[in-house]
Amino acid sequence: xxxxxxxxxxxxxxxxxxxxxxxxxxxxxxxxxxxxxxxxxxxxxxxxxxxxxxxxxxxxxxxxxxxxxxxxxxxxxxxxxxxxxxxxxxxxxxxxxxxxxxxxxxxxxxxxxxxxxxxxxxxxxxxxxxxxxxxxxxxxxxxxxxxxxxxxxxxxxxxxxxxxxxxxxxxxxxxxxxxxxxxxxxxxxxxxxxxxxxxxxxxxxxxxxxxxxxxxxxxxxxxxxxxxxxxxxxxxxxxxxxxxxxxxxxxxxxxxxxxxxxx
Amino acid sequence: xxxxxxxxxxxxxxxxxxxxxxxxxxxxxxxxxxxxxxxxxxxxxxxxxxxxxxxxxxxxxxxxxxxxxxxxxxxxxxxxxxxxxxxxxxxxxxxxxxxxxxxxxxxxxxxxxxxxxxxxxxxxxxxxxxxxxxxxxxxxxxxxxxxxxxxxxxxxxxxxxxxxxxxxxxxxxxxxxxxxxxxxxxxxxxxxxxxxxxxxxxxxxxxxxxxxxxxxxxxxxxxxxxxxxxxxxxxxxxxxxxxxxxxxxxxxxxxxxxxxxxxxxxxxxxxxxxxxxxxxxxxxxxxxxxxxxxxxxxxxxxxxx
Numbered sequence: 001x002x003x004x005x006x007x008x009x010x011x012x013x014x015x016x017x018x019x020x021x022x023x024x025x026x027x028x029x030x031x032x033x034x035x036x037x038x039x040x041x042x043x044x045x046x047x048x049x050x051x052x053x054x055x056x057x058x059x060x061x062x063x064x065x066x067x068x069x070x071x072x073x074x075x076x077x078x079x080x081x082x083x084x085x086x087x088x089x090x091x092x093x094x095x096x097x098x099x100x101x102x103x104x105x106x107x108x109x110x111x112x113x114x115x116x117x118x119x120x121x122x123x124x125x126x127x128x129x130x131x132x133x134x135x136x137x138x139x140x141x142x143x144x145x146x147x148x149x150x151x152x153x154x155x156x157x158x159x160x161x162x163x164x165x166x167x168x169x170x171x172x173x174x175x176x177x178x179x180x181x182x183x184x185x186x187x188x189x190x191x192x193x194x195x196x197x198x199x200x201x202x203x204x205x206x207x208x209x210x211x212x213x214x215x216x217x218x219x220x221x222x223x224x225x226x227x228x229x230x231x232x233x234x235x236x237x238x239x240x241x242x243x244x245x246x247x248x249x250x251x252x253x254x255x256x257x258x259x260x261x262x263x
Numbered sequence: 264x265x266x267x268x269x270x271x272x273x274x275x276x277x278x279x280x281x282x283x284x285x286x287x288x289x290x291x292x293x294x295x296x297x298x299x300x301x302x303x304x305x306x307x308x309x310x311x312x313x314x315x316x317x318x319x320x321x322x323x324x325x326x327x328x329x330x331x332x333x334x335x336x337x338x339x340x341x342x343x344x345x346x347x348x349x350x351x352x353x354x355x356x357x358x359x360x361x362x363x364x365x366x367x368x369x370x371x372x373x374x375x376x377x378x379x380x381x382x383x384x385x386x387x388x389x390x391x392x393x394x395x396x397x398x399x400x401x402x403x404x405x406x407x408x409x410x411x412x413x414x415x416x417x418x419x420x421x422x423x424x425x426x427x428x429x430x431x432x433x434x435x436x437x438x439x440x441x442x443x444x445x446x447x448x449x450x451x452x453x454x455x456x457x458x459x460x461x462x463x464x465x466x467x468x469x470x471x472x473x474x475x476x477x478x479x480x481x482x483x484x485x486x487x488x489x490x491x492x493x494x495x496x497x498x499x500x501x502x503x504x505x506x507x508x509x510x511x512x513x514x515x516x517x518x519x520x521x522x523x524x525x526x527x528x529x530x531x532x533x534x535x536x537x538x539x540x541x542x543x544x545x546x547x548x549x550x551x552x553x554x555x556x557x558x559x560x561x562x563x564x565x566x567x568x
Contacts, residue, residue, distance in 0.1 A: 007364040014361075018352030082348040087405065090313050090342040090415075091365050092334035 004093040005101040012075075012105025021070055026113035029063040033117040037124035053131070056121060057214040060114075060139045061207055065146040066171050068110055072150020073167040075102045076258070077160050095258040099251055103151060110143045138214055145206040145246035146171075152250035155257045175207045203234055206246045213239065264325055264339060264412050265291065267444055271321030274307055274468075281307045283468040284321070289413075292442040294435050296455060298560055299465035305448045306345070308465065309415055312446070313342060338366075341411030345418040345448075347402040351391035355382050355401050358390060359408065366409045373408075380404040380430055395422035400430060407434055413444040420451045432458055452556040462556070464563055471567040476556055483562040485554035486514050486526035489535060492548040493521045503540035510538075529553075 016022050033056060040052030076099075079085040088098060115136055122132045150167060157163045179202065186198050202208040234242070267289040274282040282304045289295050297305045310316040312323065314332025323330050330336055349358045359373045377383040380400040390398065399422045406414060419431055435458050438445045449455050462479055464472040472479060493500050507525060508516055512534065515526035527535055532551065535541075554562075 003367055004365045007361055010364075011361040014357065015350050015353060018350075020352075082350075083344045083346055084349065086310065086313060086315055086344050087342055087347065087402075089315055090337060090340055091362070092337040093365070094334075 002093075002097065004091050005097040005104075008088075008093070008098065008101035009105035009108075012102050013108050016071060016106055016109035022067065022109065022113070025063070025067050025070060026117070029059070029067065029113065030117035030120055032059055032063070033121035034124060037121035041124055052121070053135070053218040054215065056118065056135060057211060057218070060118070060135070060142070061211050061214075062175060064110075064114060064139050064143045065175050065207060067113055068143040068146035069150040069153075069167040069171050071106045071110055072103075072147045073154050073163045074160055075099075075106065075151045076154040076254070077157050077163045078154070080158060081160050096255045099151065099155075099254050099258065103147065103251060106147055106151075107144055110147060111140060114139050114143060134217060135214070138210055138217075141243045141247075142206055142210040145243065146174075148247050148250040152254045152257075155254040174205055178205050179208060204242065206243070209234075209239065209242055264444070266324075266326055267413060268324040269308070269311065269321070270324050272308065272311055272318045273320035274304075274311065274316055274318050281468050282311070282318070285465070285468070285470055287463060287470065287473075289444045289446060290461070291444060292439050293460040294439060294445040294447060294458060295461045295463060296459040297446065297448040297463050297465060298450070298452065300564070303465045304468040305465055306417065309417060309446070309448060312413075312415060313337075313340070338409075339412040341406040341409060341414045343399075343402045343406040343416045343419055346421060348398065349390045349401060352389060354387050354389055355393065355397075356386040358401060359386075359404060362405045362408055368409060376404045376408055379407075379433075381426055396424045396427045399423055400427050403427075403431060403434065411443075413446065414438055416445070416447045416449075418449055418451075419447060420449060420454050428454070452560055456556045464560070464567070466564065466567050472563050476559070479556075479559050479563065480554060481529070483554070483559045483566070484528070485558055485562055487529050487532060487554065488552040489525050489527060489532070490550040490552065491523040491525075491546050493523055494545055494547055495521070499540055500545050503538070503545045506538055506540055507535075510535075 036052055036055045036059060040055070043051060076085065079088055089095065093101075118136050118139065119132060122135070149170060153166050153170065154163050157166065182198050182201055186193055186195075203212060269285060269287040272282050272285040272287075273280070285304070285308060287295075287308070297308065299305050307316055311318050312332065314337070323332060323336075325336070332340075356373060356377065359376060360370070363370070363373050374383070377386050380403055382397060382400055382404065385393065385397065390401070393401065399419070403416075403419065406416065414434075420428065423431060435445060435447075439460070447455065447459065456476065459476070461473065461475055463470055464479075472482065474482070493503075504518060504523065507513060507523070512527050512531040513525050514528075515524075517524040525535075
């Protein structure tokens with residue numbers, strides 16, 4: 001990474017560590033994760049694995065997208081509102097470097113928040129390192145995808161308050177409403193909609209893909225059939241492509257939008 | 264860099280033609296000021312120089328060569344945006360440190376700049392505790408951090424107190440002395456009047472007038488104001504008053520007690536001083552007031568409209 005981009009990424013990380021909203025939500029995530037860890041530990045060794053993992057998946061599936069979207073929502077619109085976007089672009093740096101540096105700096109902040117929360121919970125619950133690694137890795141992919149979406153939203157709007165509103169709507173839509181609406185569609189269509197299609201749609205949503213991958217990891221692939229998804233766990237290549245798409249495409253769109261826009 | 268020119272700049276946003284063939288020549292060691300009504304295209308012109316807006320026609324010419332505002336050019340650039348704000352949770356030093364590291368400058372330079380802009384004692388405080396003037400000084404500090412060849416200041420006087428203005432004047436003076444380029448956009452003509460070398464009036468996307476303040480004063484042809492302190496109301500004073508009142512070059516005549524205020528064309532000053540009854544027995548003091556740049560601006564604006 002070039003000097004300017006490196007400096008910007010570091011500056012972004014520093015700024016995020018001072019952002020009280022990020023700190024509050026990260027602390028809340030860590031506390032809840034630790035709570036789950038303590039509860040699982042109290043139930044005994046057998047119940048611990050069966051309960052703690054899925055509970056942490058649910059918690060991370062709800063919180064991490066929100067933390068990531070909040071981290072990303074002001075990346076560009078914040079600079080625009082402060083009138084510093086021009087100042088930033090007056091530095092010897094390209095717009096692509098600015099977007100990537102902002103993403104990198106904020107991703108490091110997200111990594112810290114997620115790792116601290118999950119590590120605390122899993123250490124309390126005395127889970128193994130492999131479990132921690134898998135959980136953290138998947139959670140970070142989920143976070144990176146939503147961070148990327150947050151940055152795109154931040155590029156699209158002129159006012160931070162609009163970006164915040166859109167971010168909340170996107171979180172609600174992708175994390176809650178999407179699965180429910182697919183379920184609703186399945187019921188309404190009375191079998192006309194194939195289970196494969198619904199399953200494919202579930203997996204095309206980063207929040208859905210995260211849940212399915214993690215549940216399959218904890219309980220085996222047969223759990224997907226029990227859930228009526230009608231599709232198997234996507235292969236590593238397909239899953240990798242879906243994650244790459246969700247992480248890279250919004251960033252690419254942000255760069256294109258910034259190159260077209262008058263700052 | 265020896266010369267910086269903008270040649271035939273045309274910028275349109277959809278059907279809105281913001282700049283319609285702007286030519287501008289920045290000279291070394293001169294402070295060039297852009298003036299014009301809101302929406303005239305000044306900020307867009309600055310954005311063209313910064314590379315934030317790509318013109319449909321025309322471009323930047325540096326040392327006679329067409330140049331794109333690329334990274335090399337930006338290395339020579341310092342910019343103070345209008346009404347700039349910074350991350351509230353960072354300290355002034357942290358904000359400066361980011362820009363210094365982005366430009367590859369040593370930490371010592373941060374202290375030098377903090378000292379210069381008068382924020383060394385407030386360097387560790389969060390920006391949210393800064394007044395508007397202090398934020399503006401921080402913005403100025405960022406602009407001068409790398410001692411750029413071209414300094415672009417958008418409304419630099421906004422919110423500055425006397426101490427801040429002194430810093431700004433010293434920066435302009437230094438850049439002038441070191442034969443660098445300064446481009447200022449401001450509405451504050453009264454404050455900037457004695458600090459600039461050239462003025463460029465932009466109206467509706469076109470350069471309508473350009474020159475030194477003296478040249479533009481001459482073009483505007485506004486009357487100069489002459490203020491006399493009179494000795495009582497004796498006979499000679501009355502003769503002097505009658506003579507001035509009846510003089511056909513006086514465009515405005517106001518007599519209040521021991522004070523006389525007249526307006527005459529700039530070329531009539533010598534003639535006025537040679538009036539028959541103007542001597543030490545009639546007048547105790549004379550003050551000559553040239554029209555301010557704000558008056559010149561208003562006049563030129565009326566002329567081009």
